[in-house]
Amino acid sequence: MKKYILLFILTFQFALANESIDATFKKANDLYNKGDYEQAVQSFESIVNQGNESADLYFNMANCYYKLGKVAPSIYNYEKALLLNPDDEAILTNLSFAQKMAIDDVKIVPEVGFKKMVKEFVSKLHYDTWAWTAVFIAFLSLLSFLGYYFGNTVFLKRTFFTFFLLFLIGIGVTVFSAFLQKKYDSNYNPAIIFAEVTTLKAEPKNSSEDVVTLHEGTKVFVLETLGNWKQVELTDKTKAWIDKDAIKEVKK
Numbered sequence: 001m002k003k004y005i006l007l008f009i010l011t012f013q014f015a016l017a018n019e020s021i022d023a024t025f026k027k028a029n030d031l032y033n034k035g036d037y038e039q040a041v042q043s044f045e046s047i048v049n050q051g052n053e054s055a056d057l058y059f060n061m062a063n064c065y066y067k068l069g070k071v072a073p074s075i076y077n078y079e080k081a082l083l084l085n086p087d088d089e090a091i092l093t094n095l096s097f098a099q100k101m102a103i104d105d106v107k108i109v110p111e112v113g114f115k116k117m118v119k120e121f122v123s124k125l126h127y128d129t130w131a132w133t134a135v136f137i138a139f140l141s142l143l144s145f146l147g148y149y150f151g152n153t154v155f156l157k158r159t160f161f162t163f164f165l166l167f168l169i170g171i172g173v174t175v176f177s178a179f180l181q182k183k184y185d186s187n188y189n190p191a192i193i194f195a196e197v198t199t200l201k202a203e204p205k206n207s208s209e210d211v212v213t214l215h216e217g218t219k220v221f222v223l224e225t226l227g228n229w230k231q232v233e234l235t236d237k238t239k240a241w242i243d244k245d246a247i248k249e250v251k252k
Contacts, residue, residue: 021047029060037064055085059094066098071217072248074098076192079219079250102217107236119184122177127185130178134171141167189222191232191247200240204229211240222249 028043041064047057062077078095085091111119125133144167147160196216201208204226212234214220220232220242229241 021050021052025057032060032064032067037067040064041068053080053084055081055088055091057081058084059088059091062098063094066094066101069101071098071101072192072194075102075217075219076194076248076250079190079192083250099217103215104218106214106218106234109235109237118180122181123184125177125181127178127181130174130181134174134178137167137170137174141171189249189251191220191222191230191249192216193218193220193242193246194248195243195246198242198246200232200242201229202240204231204241208241212238220247222247 024043024047028040028047031037031040031043041061044057044061044064048061058077058081062074062081065074065077068074075095075098078091078098081091082088082095110116122130141164144160144164148157148164151157151160193214193216197213198215199213200211202211203209218234220234223231223233223239225231225244226241228244230244230247231239231241232247233239
């Protein structure tokens with residue numbers, strides 16, 4: 001009986017919490033529509049601070065920061081929204097507008113050749129989807145093997161054996177794609193510079209040679225951490241070290 005009472009209490013509290021979040025979200029949107037962006041962003045932030053996240057939440061919060069002219073927070077939250085909804089046109093459009101407020105214009109060096117083709121292919125699906133696809137194809141390969149094993153004519157045996165080989169290739173492709181996509185996802189660690197101005201170093205120490213000076217809102221990619229320094233890569237493939245407090249990682 002106590003278990004049921006506890007379950008009821010937890011369910012009731014969860015429902016109240018969701019209702020409170022919905023009310024806060026609505027209040028924040030109303031404040032935004034009234035032009036009170038400071039109060040709106042505070043309401044959105046309060047929802048995030050409770051451990052909640054969604055593409056809409058980060059998108060709306062980014063819009064507030066954009067209206068307030070805050071470069072780094074707006075770009076950061078658009079990037080957060082984009083992680084949760086990569087193909088959303090509104091997020092991509094507003095992000096491009098926010099990026100125009102940034103001072104730095106770092107060249108983007110695109111990937112080319114076979115590596116680009118492979119990355120584009122494996123990125124079509126999430127690694128979990130690739131993994132489940134591999135499981136499904138493995139099941140089909142088992143059925144094909146059974147068909148081959150129990151086939152009572154040469155034609156059936158050849159047909160099922162051909163399908164069995166094709167499914168084996170399919171398993172290899174999907175497992176490899178899942179592995180690569182997982183690797184790409186793990187290595188993809190974007191960050192936004194929040195410091196108004198910061199100088200990147202050739203080595204993780206203040207006395208090291210200056211590499212480049214960047215400003216808030218510029219996107220970098222974190223490669224590794226060493227003490228109070230993070231090695232980052234720019235979109236033009238330049239690698240350097242930056243004070244960890246100068247950036248904010250999008251995935252955190």
